[in-house]
Amino acid sequence: MTMRETWVVGAASNRFGKMKESAREAATRVSMEAIRSSGLEPKDIGHTFVSNAFGISEHQAxxxxxxxxxxGIPEVPSATIESACSSSSAALHEAFVHVAGGFEDAVLVVGAEKLSHLDTLAATSYFAIGADYPFESKNGATFPGLYATLATAYEHTFPTRPEMLGAIAIKAHANGARNPHAHFQKEITMETYLNSPMIASPLRLYDCCPFSDGAAAVVVASKEFMKKPAQEPLVIRASVRTGSITEMQDRPDLLGLPSTRAAAAKAFRQxxxxxxxxDFLEVHDCFTIAEILALEDMGFFPRGTAGKESLEGVTTRDGKLxxxxxGGLKAKGHPVSASGASQVVEVFEQVNGLAKSRAVPKNDVALTHNVGATGGSCSVHIFSRR
Ligand SMILES: CC(C)(COP(=O)(O)OP(=O)(O)OC[C@H]1O[C@@H](n2cnc3c(N)ncnc32)[C@H](O)[C@@H]1OP(=O)(O)O)[C@@H](O)C(=O)NCCC(=O)NCCS
Incomplete structure (x- = not known):
């Protein structure tokens, strides 16, 4: 089958953090902004893929x-795509398949989540249903706890200093401070990091992403449909989804996520x-250890070295990679279903000169990596300029 060249042609996000409006209202507003930014009109959209994993907490499915x-397009078909924290990048993959396969010319992808009406206990309980409920969540395992297990396994195998995780948190906050969409727009120091409370040892407060509200949308269209793109499009060079064992106790090792390894290998082949x-990446850093695992799983650094590279500044905005x-999930925030789409919004803004003081030196080719829960699902996309 011949695939059509497929582009991301528009993108928009609100500021993550606390929203007054519902997920549905925010999703509608950012969708309209994304469509407008592409130069298209709602009537050009052939299908909408929505992600809103915890809509049930707002009594809305x-x-x-x-x-x-x-x-204004009620006749257009839509479907809700749920893949835990990787929901909207799974939705992006569906959009890619529809457009590259010639089924639609333009497709809207939107992810939105509202959690601020829940306290930490309630939000943690909702999130935990994305893990293995009878074995993990029901017995008290939360996502900070599960990622702390991964961090402990890593620390037992490779020499890891708290400062290595701290460097990732500091970098995230430094970038978030320059991103108007970010939940946290303040820098932190190593002292602040090291003195922050332990949440699930060895993960401190600043190792964790926050609970955020937010919405992000992108428009995907075929090259042939976009006669005159309003902005510099992102050519989708790879769109890959993978799965792997969810149950941590059944995995051969805890030193990475098999779904990330498989997704990156396939995406590079594609x-x-x-x-x-x-040139730069947006990776799934729900906890700082997740960034280390992702960079090693995808082959950017040899196993056991990403912490040291992070401490040496290789992954900062003006670093080598x-x-x-x-600001990542850590500082930009993690409104679960909006996170994957918002990674693409960042790539779109970098390529279109909208990233201003957080612009990376080179932006011809970018990769986004988005994980569902502790790796039961994963999406990797690679984008380039035309
Ligand atoms: C880390 C965590 C437990 C903190 O929750 P909490 O102790 O109830 O914190 P609160 O909401 O009461 O906030 C207390 C302060 O810490 C800040 N804060 C909360 N979470 C933060 C985080 N992750 N990073 C930095 N600061 C954070 C708040 O802004 C607030 O600051 P303020 O006092 O200046 O207003 C919670 O954010 C968490 O569980 N995060 C992980 C979410 C998750 O699992 N997502 C899925 C990933 S797969």
């Missing part, structure tokens, strides 16, 4: 028709690229 109704071809110039 089947949100796609409501968003399309708000956009794009005919290697890690050295990537900028990672998470947006």
């Amino acid at each position: 089947h949100v796609g028709p409501l968003i399309n109704g708000g956009l 794009a005919h690229m290697e890690p050295k071809d990537i 900028p990672v998470n110039p947006s």
